[in-house]
Amino acid sequence: MRIMYKRQVHNSTAFIQSLVANTNTTRLATQSSVERTRKKASKASLKKKPGKWPKEKIPDWLELNDTFNKHYRKPTNFDLNKVNRFFNNAKVKFEWCVSKFDDIPGQKRKDSSLHQESDNDISRKYERENIKHTTSINSSPEVIFLGGTNVGKSSILNNITTSRVSRDLGSLARVSKTTGFTKTLNCYNVGNRLKMIDSPGYGFGSSKGQGNVTLQYLLEREELVRCFLLLAGDKDINATDNMIIQYIHDHRIPFEVVFTKMDKVRDLDKFKKKVTSSGLMDLPALPKLIFTNSLTSSTSPKRFGIDFLRYTIFQSCGLIS
Numbered sequence: 442m443r444i445m446y447k448r449q450v451h452n453s454t455a456f457i458q459s460l461v462a463n464t465n466t467t468r469l470a471t472q473s474s475v476e477r478t479r480k481k482a483s484k485a486s487l488k489k490k491p492g493k494w495p496k497e498k499i500p501d502w503l504e505l506n507d508t509f510n511k512h513y514r515k516p517t518n519f520d521l522n523k524v525n526r527f528f529n530n531a532k533v534k535f536e537w538c539v540s541k542f543d544d545i546p547g548q549k550r551k552d553s554s555l556h557q558e559s560d561n562d563i564s565r566k567y568e569r570e571n572i573k574h575t576t577s578i579n580s581s582p583e584v585i586f587l588g589g590t591n592v593g594k595s596s597i598l599n600n601i602t603t604s605r606v607s608r609d610l611g612s613l614a615r616v617s618k619t620t621g622f623t624k625t626l627n628c629y630n631v632g633n634r635l636k637m638i639d640s641p642g643y644g645f646g647s648s649k650g651q652g653n654v655t656l657q658y659l660l661e662r663e664e665l666v667r668c669f670l671l672l673a674g675d676k677d678i679n680a681t682d683n684m685i686i687q688y689i690h691d692h693r694i695p696f697e698v699v700f701t702k703m704d705k706v707r708d709l710d711k712f713k714k715k716v717t718s719s720g721l722m723d724l725p726a727l728p729k730l731i732f733t734n735s736l737t738s739s740t741s742p743k744r745f746g747i748d749f750l751r752y753t754i755f756q757s758c759g760l761i762s
């Protein structure tokens with residue numbers, strides 16, 4: 442499946458012409474035009490930067506997690522402490538990285554034994570279907586992070602596995618400003634209890650092959666218990682996001698929604714309206730909405746929402762009620 446943002450392609454001839462025109466202008470610039478440019482630049486620098494939260498009014502993002510998840514039981518402090526203790530102390534190790542679904546260790550063997558099964562062995566097939574998305578018997582349950590390129594999937598993995606007391610994120614998964622940086626499915630084993638899968642993003646900077654391996658993983662991986670779909674808090678939910686939501690919904694793949702980069706949200710009311718009108722809360726699957734920021738700054742001094750996300754992961758793996 443090829444998923445691409447609809448981007449406006451500029452007219453290259455006009456673009457080159459405008460470059461040439463600009464070059465000429467620069468060459469022929471008179472003293473007065475230089476003055477004008479300088480004045481413009483100094484005016485622009487005087488313009489106020491788009492509003493940052495005043496220190497005394499930093500929003501409590503945690504309140505958002507409560508507001509938008511009213512139909513779910515709020516985790517107790519005891520639950521949150523238990524889950525935090527696990528993630529703060531668990532040994533995390535990189536387990537595999539694949540660009541083809543069949544290359545996942547053990548997957549090919551599983552598939553070939555599946556083909557050998559006689560057609561009338563319906564009960565085993567039924568049993569396997571029931572196991573899928575609920576629990577795993579021999580291997581640890583897996584959760585996957587999905588989302589557009591650059592939305593913060595690799596960062597959220599580092600966020601989850603970094604101790605709450607540490608200010609800087611660990612560097613388990615590689616993070617980059619470059620769009621489409623993660624190119625394979627990457628699996629991390631957390632304390633031998635569960636596995637977290639980082640995935641290549643969809644949209645700009647992605648490729649058909651990357652999309653295919655992710656979709657095949659979603660449809661066929663028996664160990665998968667929950668998808669976490671990431672949406673950037675500071676951006677609009679776009680057509681590709683909606684397509685993916687529709688896809689995982691139609692294929693009955695259990696999922697939750699994680700808003701990332703909440704530190705970049707400047708207008709909380711506008712943000713709340715965006716979420717309310719997105720239709721996410723009206724989906725029959727009732728995904729949880731989790732609001733997070735993986736980077737901290739003076740106006741977003743904590744990694745908000747990570748407790749709730751960790752708790753939801755733990756819960757989806759059947760490790761807490």
Ligand SMILES: Nc1nc2c(ncn2[C@@H]2O[C@H](COP(=O)(O)OP(=O)(O)OP(=O)(O)O)[C@@H](O)[C@H]2O)c(=O)[nH]1
Pocket residue numbers: 588589590591592593594595596597615616617618619620621622623624640641642643701702703704705733734735736
């Ligand atoms: N301000 C802010 N920046 C973030 C946050 N999370 C991630 N970023 C930045 O966003 C950029 C992309 O982050 P990644 O974690 O690599 O995103 P990704 O979804 O894995 O990207 P691809 O692998 O390219 O699909 C990096 O520059 C991160 O530092 C966040 O919560 N707040």
Ligand SMILES: [Mg+2]
Pocket residue numbers: 594595596615616622623639640
């Ligand atoms: Mg990545």
